[in-house]
Amino acid sequence: MANRFSIKHQPGFTAIAATCFIVLYLPIVVLVIYAFNAATSTSEWGGFSLKWFQSAWQNTQVIDATLRSFQIGATAAVFSTIFATMAALATTRTASYPGLTFKYAAINQPLMVPEIVTGVALLIFFSRIKIFTGYSGLGYLIAAHTAFCIPFAYLPIRARLENMDLTLERAAADLYATPWRTFRRITLPLLWPGILAGLMLAFVISLDDVVITEFVKSGGQDTLPTYMLGQIRRGITPEINAISTVFLLLSVAIVTLFFFISRKHD
Amino acid sequence: MxxxxxxxxxxxxxxxxxxxxxxxxxxxxxxxxxxxxxxxxxxxxxxxxxxxxxxxxxxxxxxxxxxxxxxxxxxxxxxxxxxxxxxxxxxxxxxxxxxxxxxxxxxxxxxxxxxxxxxxxxxxxxxxxxxxxxxxxxxxxxxxxxxxxxxxxxxxxxxxxxxxxxxxxxxxxxxxxxxxxxxxxxxxxxxxxxxxxxxxxxxxxxxxxxxxxxxxxxxxxxxxxxxxxxxxxRPSERFVADFIGESNFLKAEVVGVSAGRATVKLSSGTEIPASLPEGLVPKGKVTIVVRPEHAQLSAASPSASLSGTVENIVYLGTDTHFHLRLADGEPFIVRRQNSRGTGDGIVQGGKVGIVIGGDAAQVLKD
The missing domain is CATH 3.40.50.300 (P-loop containing nucleotide triphosphate hydrolases)
Incomplete structure (x- = not known):
């Protein structure tokens, strides 16, 4: 009888939950299964094979795009996390003042402005700079990724800072620690799980970006997602499924890694 | 020390x-x-x-x-x-x-x-x-x-x-x-x-x-x-006396000051000595404070400083609190340490005298 009013046992709950899971995961499961398809089609099963993984592995364009994605992702994640950490310190370590809300909004702007708008704006802006400086390297992509990764890195860091006891920093100052040493010995170690979370989140977000990258990239600067998009336009082979599967495993690995790191720190 | x-x-x-x-x-x-x-x-x-x-x-x-x-x-x-x-x-x-x-x-x-x-x-x-x-x-x-x-x-x-x-x-x-x-x-x-x-x-x-x-x-x-x-x-102000310990506050009138001590007249007309806070030369109407354990009970007699009616007796093991009502309507508490076999005939509703000893009263600044 005790179960009668339990929220877990309401009629229809199981069905709704099951539907949600199926809708979410079935397409991904299908995609992963067809990565092992021996046939050239993504809809007809031609037996089990690893040939699409081999083909992707030998495709230099895929390797190039993957390495480029990692290079941009890692650099942008590091820069955006540094900026986000400074922003989080500046917005939580002061008394509330008029304009603070505006600053929050400014920091979180990439979450609110449609990506396509940012993409177009950056395209125009960077093309001017390109003409002016002649530079056309990866710097533009890194700068763009850094910018839109900042709010993602900022949120976990700020959450961590807001839960931190300010008295700890006061105690360090009381025990003769200069502001810099207080930061190094107290604030930073306690903030570390938040910074790691921000770093990983920023990396994953950068890895996944299509819209802004598509606008900002120059010729020969495909990242893995934009390369895949380009391939799909020409017709899909299970090679795309194979790349997606590896991509998926990679993302899951990063999230799992983060989970264990943050758990260890708490 | x-x-x-x-x-x-x-x-x-x-x-x-x-x-x-x-x-x-x-x-x-x-x-x-x-x-x-x-x-x-x-x-x-x-x-x-x-x-x-x-x-x-x-x-x-x-x-x-x-x-x-x-x-x-x-x-x-x-x-x-x-x-x-x-x-x-x-x-x-x-x-x-x-x-x-x-x-x-x-x-x-x-x-x-x-x-x-x-x-x-x-x-x-x-x-x-x-x-x-x-x-x-x-x-x-x-x-x-x-x-x-x-x-x-x-x-x-x-x-x-x-x-x-x-x-x-x-x-x-x-x-x-x-x-x-x-x-x-x-x-x-x-x-x-x-x-x-x-x-x-x-x-x-x-x-x-x-x-x-x-x-x-x-x-x-x-x-x-x-x-x-x-x-x-020796609390100097009402707040201090009130914040620390229990206190009886009494209205009194200063009738004489000498060598850092005053003589004050209580509402009952009795004059008692009282200590002064440092640097205070009081005159006219003042409030004095008496700690509950610094006053004694006696039989109601003209020699007592004040007299009152026993409203309540609270037995606390180590000591007893006597809640009194003075003739002018003000409350007054006397605390007395218990010793074995003290049955002294003080009963609820009875009349008692209150003796405020030579060093028990303190004039307040406010």
């Missing part, structure tokens, strides 16, 4: 602290001056919001005074940041560093002072011994109990041998029994280290049992400074 040398460790000179500006301005401290002697256990006592914690924070350097000077052995430290003051704090929440061990916490101050490793180790060991925590030195601070955290916080603040130790209600988070233990422990530590302690509390009992001297604060001002006995027996 050991002799206290008359050197001042801390002198607070006309310090004010104003928060906010314009209409919303609040004076947390209003031109406060007080001297704290070297090697004494000094307590700032008052209700929450009286400014005691603000004063402590100003001495620690977590905040800066709006006006006035704070001298540490004659040197003005008011403008210095906390890490440049040879003063350490025991925080109400202990504020132990959660990512460090007990030993690392205790050694932190010495490390920041740039002491050599061997010296830090020796000093940390000595501190662990002082607070009886040797066995737990390698533990994380989250793995020890509240009472143990308290000891670590004390050891951490004492380790750099500060000139003054500040304690911000450090016992308030402990349960009653542990609090009693720590009160004795704190007195012992103060005695053994010879460091000047400034202790902030709202608990009058804590203040009376531990302090060499107490400053009673209210609304950003220090009302009275004195030994626990001074404060209890």
């Amino acid at each position: 050991p002799d206290k040398p008359d050197r001042n460790a801390i002198e607070v000179v006309k310090v004010s602290k104003i928060f906010g500006s314009g209409e919303g301005q609040v004076a947390a401290l209003d031109t406060v001056s007080v001297s704290i002697r070297e090697n004494e256990f000094f307590t700032l006592l008052g209700p929450s919001g009286c400014g005691k914690t603000t004063l402590l924070r100003l001495i620690a350097g977590f905040d800066f005074p709006t006006a006035g000077e704070i001298l540490l052995y004659g040197q003005d430290i008011a403008p210095l940041p906390p890490f440049k003051r040879p003063v350490n704090t025991v925080f109400q929440s202990y504020a132990l560093f959660p990512h460090m061990t007990v030993a690392e916490n205790i050694g932190f101050g010495l490390e920041m002072l740039g002491k050599p490793k061997a010296e830090i180790k020796a000093r940390v060991d000595a501190m662990l011994k002082l607070v009886k925590m040797e066995a737990l030195s390698a533990r994380r601070t989250s793995q020890i109990s509240g009472g143990q955290q308290q000891r670590v916080a004390l050891a951490r603040a004492l380790a750099p041998q500060p000139k003054v130790l500040l304690l911000d209600e450090p016992l308030s988070a402990l349960d009653y029994k542990l609090r009693k233990e720590m009160q004795i422990e704190l007195k012992r530590l103060q005695h053994e280290t010879g460091i000047t302690f400034i202790f902030v509390t709202h608990d009058q009992e804590e203040a009376l049992t531990m302090s060499d001297r107490i400053a009673v604060m209210s609304s950003g001002k220090i009302l009275q400074v004195g030994s626990p006995r001074d404060i209890y027996d």
Whole structure:
């Protein structure tokens, strides 16, 4: 009888939950299964094979795009996390003042402005700079990724800072620690799980970006997602499924890694 | 009580602290001056919001005074940041560093002072011994109990041998029994280290049992400074008498003053002697205070100072409280210690006399 009013046992709950899971995961499961398809089609099963993984592995364009994605992702994640950490310190370590809300909004702007708008704006802006400086390297992509990764890195860091006891920093100052040493010995170690979370989140977000990258990239600067998009336009082979599967495993690995790191720190 | 040398460790000179500006301005401290002697256990006592914690924070350097000077052995430290003051704090929440061990916490101050490793180790060991925590030195601070955290916080603040130790209600988070233990422990530590302690509390009992001297604060001002006995027996203002212990307040009229004492006439017409607060020359109508245990009951007779009716008798084991109503309608409480076999015929509703002895009454400033 005790179960009668339990929220877990309401009629229809199981069905709704099951539907949600199926809708979410079935397409991904299908995609992963067809990565092992021996046939050239993504809809007809031609037996089990690893040939699409081999083909992707030998495709230099895929390797190039993957390495480029990692290079941009890692650099942008590091820069955006540094900026986000400074922003989080500046917005939580002061008394509330008029304009603070505006600053929050400014920091979180990439979450609110449609990506396509940012993409177009950056395209125009960077093309001017390109003409002016002649530079056309990866710097533009890194700068763009850094910018839109900042709010993602900022949120976990700020959450961590807001839960931190300010008295700890006061105690360090009381025990003769200069502001810099207080930061190094107290604030930073306690903030570390938040910074790691921000770093990983920023990396994953950068890895996944299509819209802004598509606008900002120059010729020969495909990242893995934009390369895949380009391939799909020409017709899909299970090679795309194979790349997606590896991509998926990679993302899951990063999230799992983060989970264990943050758990260890708490 | 050991002799206290008359050197001042801390002198607070006309310090004010104003928060906010314009209409919303609040004076947390209003031109406060007080001297704290070297090697004494000094307590700032008052209700929450009286400014005691603000004063402590100003001495620690977590905040800066709006006006006035704070001298540490004659040197003005008011403008210095906390890490440049040879003063350490025991925080109400202990504020132990959660990512460090007990030993690392205790050694932190010495490390920041740039002491050599061997010296830090020796000093940390000595501190662990002082607070009886040797066995737990390698533990994380989250793995020890509240009472143990308290000891670590004390050891951490004492380790750099500060000139003054500040304690911000450090016992308030402990349960009653542990609090009693720590009160004795704190007195012992103060005695053994010879460091000047400034202790902030709202608990009058804590203040009376531990302090060499107490400053009673209210609304950003220090009302009275004195030994626990001074404060209890000779409160200078109604607030002090009311905040510490129980009090009977009586209206009286001054009929004569000589050699620091007054003769006052009570509502019953009886004249009794009363002590005066320092520097007060009273005249006309005043309020006097009499502690419940400083008055005696007698049979209703003309020789009694006052007379009243017994409204209630409360037996408390060690003593008995007699709640009386005086002839002029004011309440009055007499406390009497119980001894075996005292049945003395005082009954509810009966008439009794109240004798206020030669040293029991004190004239208040307000």
